Amino acid sequence: MKTKQENIFSSKTLTYFLQLAETMNYTQAAQLLGITQPALTQQIKKLERSVEAPLFYSVGKKLHLSDAGRTMLQTTHEIYELLNQATDEIQQTTSATQGKISIGLLASIEDRVLEDFAIHYYKENPEIELSFHMLTRKEIWERLETNQIDLAVMYLPDDSIKNWEPYKSKKILNEDLLFLHHNQKLAKRKKIKYKDTIDNNWVTYPERYYLNSLINESYKNQLVDAPNIVAHFTTPNQILRFARSTQTYTALPNSFVQAHQADIDSYVASFDPAIHFDLAFVFRQDKDQIPRIASFLDAFDDYIKDAFDDYIKAEDYISRLKATTETE
Template sequence: MKTTQENIFSSKTLSYFLQLSDTMNYTQAAQILGITQPALTQQIKKLERTVGAPLFYSVGKKLRLTEAGHTMLRTTHDIYELLNEATDEIQQSSSETTGEINLGILASIETRVLQAFAIELYKEYPDLTISFHMLTRKEIWENLENNKIDLAIMYLPDSSIKNWQPYSSKKILSDELMYVHHQPELKDRKYIRFKDVTDSPWVIYPQNYFLNATLHDAFKNQMVDFPKIAGRFTLPEQLLNFAIHANTATALPVSFLKGINSDFLEQQNTWMTTLEPKVQLDLSFVFRKNKNEIPRIKFFLDAFDKYLKDEDYLSRLEKIATKDKTK
């Protein structure tokens, strides 16, 4: 016969509970989990019967955690923290050039330099597997918390993240968003102010994406209304393609634009100009504290440092773009 502890921990119930606690919406949580709403409701009721108290209550259409729910949430996070620490401790005795490293990469980031590095690393250390996972910012934080990815590659700073205590970061390069447009009279301008970029419609990132929020904050800080939105896309190449062919404006990271041949942009009557004030970002590794003490993670980070010391990120990106042009 199963014990009470086994009833709680031998299923996906805690994962379901965490997801519902995050969304506070049965329909949304069920969609994210890939199950039906009745199945989610059944699992939550099962957990409530096991602990002997309701974990949620409703105020109108809004869901809230009960006192018991807050206790369960805090305890569940503690359990995951202990499991993550145990996993890290075990992995710290592993070899630095074997095993798998899971990278969670913000979907709006240009990855060709990272891909080139992974290829070089594989050629020399074939027993070290590098896995790329292109994710939203929300997915990155969830996967970091659940130890499903080792290193996140994302833009900082991010004011939406309130609890940085369990995490560390390591900057890869300083980046900024550039105004991409079809106005030849601006191509030789050093900068352009936000109030002067609203005439044309813009194509931008999806609403729940970090760079979308960053752009909207930049316009808001300058007390300028955001331009009309013509479309939304995830990847920078999608945004550029739409901007070129639909004759719209956009904003793209320098770390992406350096990989686009300037002759190609000129041929498309497309140019880039610095926004004033600049929208600056740091492309960074983010990881759980002490994760960099695991031999293969430390080896990866040290090897990437050496890779960029030999030739910096943007120079490598420009070289890749030139090589692609000659193919």
């Protein structure tokens, strides 16, 4: 027979509790967990019986954490933090040339260089198993927090994350968001004011994606109405194809534009003022002390530097993108 502690702190029980605490919706939480709503309700009631206190309460149709629920949530996060620290400490003693490395990439990132590097790295380290996952920003942070991925490749700064204390970042390059259009009246402009980009419909990323939020914030800061969005796609290739076929406006990262120059028949200009952000590796504190992770990050640096030794790292990345395109 299981003890009370085993009932409370089973991996499944905590996972169910965390998902419900995240969504505050039984139906949505059950769907994300891949179980039925009655099954989730049963697990939560079982947990509440174990701690002898209600963890949630409802006001109308809205769910809230009780005082006991907030205590359980804090304790659960502390448990995961301890487990993550233990995992990292154990892994720090492992080999630099064996094991698994799991990497989460934002779906909106131009990943050609990373794909090429993965091939190069495997040839040099055949006993390292690389796993790449195309994820949303929310999925990346959830998997970083639960140690399901070792490294994330994402855009920064990310104001949606309030607690950066457990994490570190390693910049890959400075990025610029570029304006793409088919308006001949604007064809000669290398820089374009925000007010001149809203006379046509746009296609861009989904509403909660980093770059869509960045675009909206930039227009807000310039006191200009946000573009009228008629379509949303998760990847830059999808956005580019739609923009080409419909003559809509869009904005895409410079790294993607450089890598796909042969496919871009639109005019390209910088925003005035420019929209800057960083592409970076993000990982938990001390993760870069794990031998295979440190080796991977060092090898990526060397891969970029070897391409064009005379350039700074950011330029190397862009140059590598150009070189990759030209050799295809």
